[in-house]
Amino acid sequence: AIERVPAEHIQFIIHDITGQVQHLSTHSYGCRVIQRMLEHCEEPAQTAILQELHACGSALIPDQYGNYVTQHVIEHGKPEDRAKVIELVKAQLLGFSKHKFASNVVEKCLVHGTDVQRKEIMLQMGKTNERGESTLVMLIRDGYGNYVIQKLLDTLGVSDYALFMQMLQPDMVKAKRTASGKQVQAIEKKMHRFDFQSTYCHVSLPSPPASSENISTATTPPPLTSDVQSPESSSHASTNGDSIDGPVQGINRHSLATHKGDIAA
Numbered sequence: 001a002i003e004r005v006p007a008e009h010i011q012f013i014i015h016d017i018t019g020q021v022q023h024l025s026t027h028s029y030g031c032r033v034i035q036r037m038l039e040h041c042e043e044p045a046q047t048a049i050l051q052e053l054h055a056c057g058s059a060l061i062p063d064q065y066g067n068y069v070t071q072h073v074i075e076h077g078k079p080e081d082r083a084k085v086i087e088l089v090k091a092q093l094l095g096f097s098k099h100k101f102a103s104n105v106v107e108k109c110l111v112h113g114t115d116v117q118r119k120e121i122m123l124q125m126g127k128t129n130e131r132g133e134s135t136l137v138m139l140i141r142d143g144y145g146n147y148v149i150q151k152l153l154d155t156l157g158v159s160d161y162a163l164f165m166q167m168l169q170p171d172m173v174k175a176k177r178t179a180s181g182k183q184v185q186a187i188e189k190k191m192h193r194f195d196f197q198s199t200y201c202h203v204s205l206p207s208p209p210a211s212s213e214n215i216s217t218a219t220t221p222p223p224l225t226s227d228v229q230s231p232e233s234s235s236h237a238s239t240n241g242d243s244i245d246g247p248v249q250g251i252n253r254h255s256l257a258t259h260k261g262d263i264a265a
Contacts, residue, residue: 002036007045014045021052022059022066031065035072050081057088062102071108085109086117093124094135094145103144107151119160122152126167136168140175146183153190161194 001010017024017037024030037049053060053073060066074082086109089096096102110118125135139145149168156164168191176184 002033002040007042014041014048018048019052021049022056025053025056025060025069026063026066028065031069034069038072038076050077054081054084057085058092061085061088061096061105062099064101067101067105070105074105074108074112082109082112083117086113086121090121090124093121094138097139097145097148098142100144103148106148110148110151110155115157115160118152118155122156122160122164122167125149125152134171134174136171137175140171140187141178141183143183146187149187150190153187153193158194165191 002013014037017033021034025034034049034053038046041049050073053069057070060070070085074085077085085105089106089109093106097106106121110121113121125139128134136149139149152164153161168187172184172187172191
């Protein structure tokens, strides 16, 4: 009805959904209704829905169904709506990146954000916590966080890529002592995206600093999870996408091996 019936005939749907957006966004079927309304409803209804979504954004990002609604806003929403989601992601970057569902939202921010927004996320990764632990090291050795690093390497422009390599290389050395070999190898494959000696790039790769702590000593926001593999990082992983396909009783649809591709591939 939302897709095909003229807006004047479905006002009763919009009326009943008002005030229920968070509840519907975290329901296996309701989340699809919200996505279709964002696609097909007229501007006033879309604005009202987005206001409710932004008010509960931090709760939706790690939700098994709400993350699909948030990804939809990032991919199809207005720049100002995308920016609000990215600000939420930056505030809890470590916890979201290590979370089974929220990590997909982080990746969607990297794909659809601006160069400036990607760089802000990158710099946030370079920070250390109050114990001097590097965010990057913790992401490298996490089952979901390492996918976020790979996506960042895939999406950065050449100059920001060179800066990120300067940040990443010393932490890769540290991570090799504790991280899975496959996780480290998967990231290393992405570390040769640009030939910095090429005449086309005209960028020289800076020498890595002695320690990643030189980048920033700021404290990261409290994460959703501990510094070790998160309890949410089960053997089942979600999949990037705008909606859920087919009737769903539960979200456990893919194993970690198929979460955005086999990590060993």
